[in-house]
Amino acid sequence: MTSDQPHLLKLPCWRDPSFLACVGFVVALVIAAIAGPSFTGYRYDEMGPQFSPPSWKHWCGTDFLGYDLLTRLLYGARISLLVGFVGAFVSLTIGVAYGAISGYIGGWVDNVLMRALDVLYSLPRIVFVIVLVAALEKPSNIWITKLGLHDIIPDARLLLLFIGLGLVEWLTMARIVRGQVLVLKELSFVQAAKALGQSHARILWQHLLPNMLGIILIYLTLTIPVVILEESFLSFLGLGVQAPAPSWGSILSESAQYINPLRIYWWLLVFPAGFMALTLLALNFIGDTLRDALDPRSQKK
Amino acid sequence: MFTFILRRLLLAIPVLFVVISLTFLLMRLTPGNPFSADRAIPPAVLKKLEAKYQLDGTLWQQYTGYLSDLARGDLRLSTKYLNRSVNEILAQTLPVSATLGSLAFVIALGSGVVLGSYAAVHQNGWQDRAAMFTALLGISLPAFILAPLAILLFAIYLPLFPVAGWGDLDQIVLPAICLALPFAATIARLMRTSMLEVLRLDFVRTARAKGLPEHVVIFRHALKVAILPVVSYSGPLAASILTGSIVVEQIFKIPGLGPFFINSVLNRDLFMVGGTVLVYSVALILFNIVVDVLYFVLDRRIKLDS
Numbered sequence: 275m276t277s278d279q280p281h282l283l284k285l286p287c288w289r290d291p292s293f294l295a296c297v298g299f300v301v302a303l304v305i306a307a308i309a310g311p312s313f314t315g316y317r318y319d320e321m322g323p324q325f326s327p328p329s330w331k332h333w334c335g336t337d338f339l340g341y342d343l344l345t346r347l348l349y350g351a352r353i354s355l356l357v358g359f360v361g362a363f364v365s366l367t368i369g370v371a372y373g374a375i376s377g378y379i380g381g382w383v384d385n386v387l388m389r390a391l392d393v394l395y396s397l398p399r400i401v402f403v404i405v406l407v408a409a410l411e412k413p414s415n416i417w418i419t420k421l422g423l424h425d426i427i428p429d430a431r432l433l434l435l436f437i438g439l440g441l442v443e444w445l446t447m448a449r450i451v452r453g454q455v456l457v458l459k460e461l462s463f464v465q466a467a468k469a470l471g472q473s474h475a476r477i478l479w480q481h482l483l484p485n486m487l488g489i490i491l492i493y494l495t496l497t498i499p500v501v502i503l504e505e506s507f508l509s510f511l512g513l514g515v516q517a518p519a520p521s522w523g524s525i526l527s528e529s530a531q532y533i534n535p536l537r538i539y540w541w542l543l544v545f546p547a548g549f550m551a552l553t554l555l556a557l558n559f560i561g562d563t564l565r566d567a568l569d570p571r572s573q574k575k
Numbered sequence: 576m577f578t579f580i581l582r583r584l585l586l587a588i589p590v591l592f593v594v595i596s597l598t599f600l601l602m603r604l605t606p607g608n609p610f611s612a613d614r615a616i617p618p619a620v621l622k623k624l625e626a627k628y629q630l631d632g633t634l635w636q637q638y639t640g641y642l643s644d645l646a647r648g649d650l651r652l653s654t655k656y657l658n659r660s661v662n663e664i665l666a667q668t669l670p671v672s673a674t675l676g677s678l679a680f681v682i683a684l685g686s687g688v689v690l691g692s693y694a695a696v697h698q699n700g701w702q703d704r705a706a707m708f709t710a711l712l713g714i715s716l717p718a719f720i721l722a723p724l725a726i727l728l729f730a731i732y733l734p735l736f737p738v739a740g741w742g743d744l745d746q747i748v749l750p751a752i753c754l755a756l757p758f759a760a761t762i763a764r765l766m767r768t769s770m771l772e773v774l775r776l777d778f779v780r781t782a783r784a785k786g787l788p789e790h791v792v793i794f795r796h797a798l799k800v801a802i803l804p805v806v807s808y809s810g811p812l813a814a815s816i817l818t819g820s821i822v823v824e825q826i827f828k829i830p831g832l833g834p835f836f837i838n839s840v841l842n843r844d845l846f847m848v849g850g851t852v853l854v855y856s857v858a859l860i861l862f863n864i865v866v867d868v869l870y871f872v873l874d875r876r877i878k879l880d881s
């Protein structure tokens with residue numbers, strides 16, 4: 275069983291300087307998010323002078339409570355990246371399962387599942403996440419208390435975000451995987467496996483999945499920025515992680531409340547916006563480049 | 576065509592049924608009551624309130640009662656805004672959101688199509704690279720990042736527009752642009768890809784061979800075909816503009832549906848949430864039917880009834 279898709283690490287884009295710069299930025303951000311908050315010299319809820327502009331003491335200034343903005347941004351990066359990766363992974367699991375089943379069974383099952391997907395595509399999915407997170411917050415806290423895990427209650431929202439965002443972002447993945455399965459299942463090595471009497475699950479897992487790994491990984495990288503964006507959107511609305519723990523969305527929404535013509539605290543907006551925009555730009559660029567490199571249609575220019 | 580629209584409308588009924596059932600059960604089955612978020616209400620008062628809002632009886636009775644009210648177009652009373660019906664709140668706020676949303680939609684569509692076509696015509700030139708970098712940047716700058724920055728730049732440093740508010744013409748410009756730009760970026764990318772494909776087709780070569788000027792070839796001939804993927808994207812686009820407007824309305828203090836929806840979710844205002852989710856879903860389903868009909872009108876090769 276061979277795959278005619280080139281290996282991800284051998285693609286020509288690894289010699290493209292802007293691609294490498296984006297990968298470098300993301301790696302640096304991950305390291306800064308993990309290690310950074312302990313090196314800035316402040317805790318994310320340690321109060322200092324309020325509204326002090328960027329200086330050697332506070333590189334990105336301090337906010338309305340005197341929290342060090344850089345520390346909070348790095349801590350927020352931790353949360354955003356975590357939600358992005360885990361949420362994208364949840365969506366990958368659902369999308370691959372749905373798409374593979376739909377494409378593999380085919381016939382009317384495929385038809386029904388794909389129509390359902392069309393309907394889901396056209397609904398305001400994030401609205402359901404809002405309702406889901408708000409409605410399930412109390413019960414999830416109660417269940418966690420029953421399980422004797424009081425300590426993780428502040429992080430319970432994170433769990434809800436992983437699931438909620440994973441639940442809405444699997445649609446594109448399902449479509450892509452279904453398309454791939456439809457093509458792959460007609461190929462001779464799959465027919466041979468069938469003739470040998472291998473079970474359907476085994477064929478899907480051992481023959482189809484490895485051949486789709488490249489495209490699945492690419493759509494995973496494209497899903498991560500989308501999930502990060504949605505997490506910040508929810509945090510902006512006060513439905514994300516709970517204060518005083520910071521997330522990019524909640525930092526931005528706090529800063530937006532202090533916009534006034536009399537006193538301009540530009541650093542409160544520019545740094546969070548810059549951090550988020552650069553991160554999303556880098557992730558989107560990586561995903562785009564990989565997709566273009568693997569998609570034969572975009573190569574015939 | 577008529578049977579197609581009818582079938583789509585009939586198909587929408589089970590979808591709306593599922594949407595409303597999920598919302599109702601999710602809100603009603605989870606702990607917490609729709610009258611007060613944090614304070615415990617004395618049992619006697621709670622009983623009276625439940626009777627007033629038709630939330631007494633078994634869950635099944637509450638659910639079927641709500642469904643039959645909805646079927647008659649009665650979205651019931653808000654449990655948070657005293658004595659105001661959901662219909663009334665929607666009638667006040669929905670036109671505001673719809674105005675903002677449709678203006679943003681037009682801006683996104685117009686600028687996206689122009690930018691994408693421009694990039695495609697100059698494929699691989701510096702104009703193409705610049706346009707596509709702008710588009711990538713646009714995708715990475717959602718409305719809730721753009722809006723505070725835009726206020727800082729264009730309302731405070733350069734006082735061109737008011738900081739917030741609603742009612743005057745100049746108050747709608749900044750929010751509509753902030754809401755539109757990320758989607759304009761997505762459309763530009765779609766448009767570029769599709770325009771590149773269309774420009775390779777035979778009928779474009781024929782048009783050029785006839786000696787038509789380039790702008791006529793592109794805007795009269797190629798655009799008609801190349802815009803089809805953008806048309807089919809406008810369904811999901813409308814959905815995103817709708818949710819995007821929730822934050823934009825909050826930042827610019829616009830009295831639309833968005834802030835009401837967020838407050839009602841946080842307050843567990845059962846019927847307000849149900850009504851808003853229903854209205855959002857109905858609007859999008861209708862919009863998608865319009866898009867599909869439009870697709871048919873633009874591309875005669877598609878047969879709706881097949």
